[in-house]
Amino acid sequence: MTSQEESMISSFSPSLWALARKRLARDAIGLLSLLVVVFFILMSLGSYFGFLAKNWDQEVAINYAPPTWLATNQESVSALQAPIPPRSQIDLYGQTDPLAPLLDELEAHNPQDINSPPDQQKVNHLVFGADKWGRSVILKTIKGSETSILVGLVAALVATAIGTVLGALSGYFGGWVDDFLNWFYNVFTAIPYLLLIFAIAAVLNQKGVSTIILILGLTGWTGVYRLIRAEYLKHRHREYVLAAKAMGASHYRRMFIHILPNTLHVILVQLSINVVGFIKSEVILSFLGFGVPVEVVSWGSMLNEAQNELVLGIWWQLVAAGVAMALLVTAFSVLTDALRDALDPKVVA
């Protein structure tokens, strides 16, 4: 066989994904959204591995430093530059602080907690302002993306995978498998959502990102299950599936090689809806105290802080987290939409 023939034969079978890649490359909006999503993922990875926003928790500015590029508000700067008397032991009328030795010990162990830069060295404004402790909002948003994207993506993948597999089993086999899974689904959805989340949180009994992922992943599969089951019910008697059966294809092959690509449009849309929903759910969970621990920052915890600040007219933390979230969520929806079109050979790109 000549090399030309070989290349011809290898080009016979451009898989669905190869075709999708080609089509996506032609879709300008889809490509843009892909870039945005990749940018966010790289950003969160960067912060996870310490390339970005490593020093996000340094209190570099005065508290609630306003966002500006211009050095305004000279008076307040000079007022702030006035010498502040050094911290000294308050005279407690002869009483000694019972905690003093403990405090001294702690201070000796963690000098950075005490020796935070004096306010004279703190800047009085930042590019996008500072939070209550004078931390840069931009760095905080970057650090927060780590948690939010991880939670949103992984939990959505878990939920969609569970929903797809159960839905496929239920719709494809029917009969008692379907009855049993339907019963399970009904029981599951009959429990109020928040109650269910609390129950799972109570069972897991630890705070952290992985807990949130588990909670959301284990509770969020129901919508996907319902839709995928319906798709499989529709497809299992289609002639192409019967033809595969006549060809001797196994159940597994028929379910996941033949039918699954034909339900991709549903799965992708559900995935995108779930990512969006779970990023928001993380906010709710954090607000309810089941979210990430205090020392971890996420867009959810930022929004949670922002509601108190907003009353004081301090809007930058809300805007930063909100814009980041809106950008990612929109880009992700557009991307899955573009993917859905790219994966459907019938749609003329």
Next chain:
Amino acid sequence: MSTSLLQVQDLSVYFKEAQGTKQVLNKVSFSVDRGQTVALVGESGSGKSVSALAIMGLLPTDLAEIEVNSQINWQGNNILHLAKEQHRKLRGRHIGMIFQDPMSSLNPVMSVGEQLIEGIQLHLGLSARQAYERAIALLTEVGIPEPERRIHAYPHELSGGQQQRVMIAMAICGEPQLLIADEPTTALDVTIQRQILELIKLLTKERHMAVLFITHDLALVGEFADQVVVMRQGVVRELGDTEHIFKEAVDSYTKALLLCRPSLTHRPLHLPVVEEMMMMKSDRNTASHQEERQRGIRPTDEMVMRVRKVSKNFVQQDGLFKRKDFFAVKEVSCDIYRGKTLGIVGESGSGKTTLGLMLSGIIPMSSGTIEYHEELKKLEGSPALIQIVFQNPYASLNPRFTVFQILEEPLLLHRPDLRVEQRAEEVVALMHLVGLNESMLSRYPHEFSGGQRQRIAIARCIALKPTILVCDESVSALDVSVQAQILNLLQDLQDRFNISLIFISHDLSVVRYMSDEIMVMYQGTVVEKGNSDQIIAHPQQPYTQNLITSIPKGYAI
């Protein structure tokens, strides 16, 4: 008569596409006189339905563009320039229309009476009481039994034929002078088709109504059309009296259309194909020059499959505790011989498809036995023994697989000994075998025409060189000329690989052409079985006789 009822002149229509426009009608001209039946015949893509929609003013304005010089004259007035509102008044009141699929043309949540009365009130402005009486009269006229009861029925409670009758009643309720019938019988069984045609014929006579009958089946119109217009690819190929078209057609395409349909009297070795006939441009009738194929089972033939008393029953809930059995197939026995064809004929609901699925092992039998020839016993349960080609080539190919993946699948599953390159070679060979080019392998099924898709489906089935091939209505969804090609292909494959065919169809003439033996089924049971020529020439059972007389015979000489 000075002016015709409807005169279409130089009608050209363009469809807007992604790149530029595509001409779908090119200067189409024909006319319909009062009380006349004109048949518009052509294959899919010929522009016959577009013509009808243009007359009705139902072409989507954002997609279709009608050339300025085109004329559609209704009693001398060009209706292409009518305002939408005026056009709407013309529809229904003066021009009625019936569509192909009665099930989807009727609103499933309204009773047929409500739908009928709505039309009557709209067109004739009658009171509710009068409209109700009128609806009863119309239903009686179109031959619905017990119209007083049926008027309250919902569409799904009526049979396909009755639904089409209701559609006809709705179309004629405004007492139109022209009835446009777009493939009104294609979705129906042969015997029902005959009844509907008789009804339309009767109505035209009684009401002195003109009919524009659109169909892909030339043989169908021979018996009752006055004029025939043959269309192909947006162009009128031939136009003339029915007698002229059937007896002395000039156009090669018309001739090919007449000949490529298998007849009950001839069985040429190969069916004539439109492309070949148009290439030859000769006047001689090629079919009559061909050798006749001899059919029939000889005593020397080897039996490969013995089917005995095979049944399929479904349990139905009857009341709270009672259950009753519904037999889709009841105690069917037949024998399949090597290299021979068993034809199974029946109308919808006769159980022929269920039988085919059981024989090919896709659904389990409720009872009965299937025995195979000694040599084939080791293959039992393997796909290399029996394969099935389905009816709808649009549904039987996975839309997300390329042709290569589709054809590779059986090899991937059952020939693990093959290396990747060998599989690819094998796939290319399969493509050549069914007359397709290997450059098409990277395409997806939707990029192919119906005939090509059916070729792909056949190629997939013969990949494992099965002993028996079940063809379940495999050519029913195709145009007549494509049907001839696929039948030729199946015949070639049978001759080459000595495959036994089980050929299931509702079309008796096709079955007769393909089969050595015919089995007629009705409501799950075998009515008659025997040598195919014998059955057609001397049917013993009244049901078989009825089926045979219902076949469109072309022009009655």
